[in-house]
Amino acid sequence: MKRTLKVYVSAPRGFCAGVDRAIDVVEKCLELFPPPIYVRHEIVHNRFVVERLRRKGVVFVENLDDVPDGAVLIFSAHGVSRAVREEAKSRPLRLIDATCPLVTKVHLEVHRLAKEGYDIILIGHAGHVEVEGTMGQLPPGGITLVQKPADVERLEVAHPEKIAYVTQTTLSIDETSEVVAALKKRFPAITGPHKNDICYATQNRQNAVKALLGKIDLLLVIGSQNSSNSNRLVEVARAAGVSAYLFDHPDEMKAEWFENVESVGLTAGASAPEDIVEATKAELAERFDARFEEFRYTEESIEFNLPKELAHISSPES
Numbered sequence: 001m002k003r004t005l006k007v008y009v010s011a012p013r014g015f016c017a018g019v020d021r022a023i024d025v026v027e028k029c030l031e032l033f034p035p036p037i038y039v040r041h042e043i044v045h046n047r048f049v050v051e052r053l054r055r056k057g058v059v060f061v062e063n064l065d066d067v068p069d070g071a072v073l074i075f076s077a078h079g080v081s082r083a084v085r086e087e088a089k090s091r092p093l094r095l096i097d098a099t100c101p102l103v104t105k106v107h108l109e110v111h112r113l114a115k116e117g118y119d120i121i122l123i124g125h126a127g128h129v130e131v132e133g134t135m136g137q138l139p140p141g142g143i144t145l146v147q148k149p150a151d152v153e154r155l156e157v158a159h160p161e162k163i164a165y166v167t168q169t170t171l172s173i174d175e176t177s178e179v180v181a182a183l184k185k186r187f188p189a190i191t192g193p194h195k196n197d198i199c200y201a202t203q204n205r206q207n208a209v210k211a212l213l214g215k216i217d218l219l220l221v222i223g224s225q226n227s228s229n230s231n232r233l234v235e236v237a238r239a240a241g242v243s244a245y246l247f248d249h250p251d252e253m254k255a256e257w258f259e260n261v262e263s264v265g266l267t268a269g270a271s272a273p274e275d276i277v278e279a280t281k282a283e284l285a286e287r288f289d290a291r292f293e294e295f296r297y298t299e300e301s302i303e304f305n306l307p308k309e310l311a312h313i314s315s316p317e318s
């Protein structure tokens with residue numbers, strides 16, 4: 001007889017408006033232009049999304065040297081540095097920008113702050129492509145990256161009386177608050193966004209998980225290893241002492257994760273497709289007498305328009 005397992009399916013979960021839009025952009029380009037279509041970096045950080053698009057004729061590149069002249073080139077949802085944008089513009093390419101509007105908002109803020117003479121701090125994770133894009137809005141040295149409260153102690157700032165911070169969009173709400181508190185303590189004059197730049201989708205998925213934690217022994221997070229917001233969901237659970245695992249596909253779920261577990265939370269990062277959530281539910285139902293219940297924290301209704309480069313094109317090119 002199968003063991004009973006209560007499964008709270010967290011909501012909101014999965015695709016956010018920025019990911020939906022970025023995938024729509026690529027799909028639209030596949031309708032309009034003959035393949036291959038080039039995308040700088042993975043369009044969103046999800047293995048299945050990337051593989052599905054690759055099969056349809058999308059080529060993902062890190063380096064613009066790998067894009068031939070005359071090609072269609074899409075910038076991923078994470079955004080690009082000025083240098084990448086300028087290099088792409090200097091080439092005979094058809095450029096389409098799928099940068100999430102919420103990332104673009106941070107870029108615009110960086111330019112405004114620089115123009116007004118602020119020393120700028122970015123709270124984010126070194127090496128993440130969004131951070132590279134935001135840091136790269138200004139010449140080298142124009143933005144200082146801070147990852148954790150301890151980094152704040154080591155900061156050297158030319159104008160502590162005129163300093164501002166921005167943040168990566170997919171951080172942990174709690175850890176970011178700690179870094180902001182450390183910045184405010186050391187630089188009382190610091191200014192920043194109203195709360196932070198962590199996007200609505202990251203916040204809603206984290207808040208839903210937090211609200212669930214009292215009910216569950218284990219959190220299952222669907223997402224790829226390079227997905228920042230998915231990793232943060234795992235961390236939110238672990239910080240509260242609840243076991244949590246991140247996986248791309250239900251095949252990866254290990255039997256030992258479920259030892260002594262009666263109640264599970266199931267969520268998905270902002271770039272994880274809903275069909276993988278359904279496949280995970282099916283796998284849980286196969287292994288257990290699974291009792292599913294939706295746990296909704298809030299509704300989401302945000303949608304973004306397609307980029308202007310696509311707005312005027314309606315029929316396939318010959």
Ligand code: SF4
Binds near residue numbers: 018169170200
């Ligand atoms: S996670 Fe947030 S910032 Fe990133 S694509 Fe989605 S809405 Fe945009």
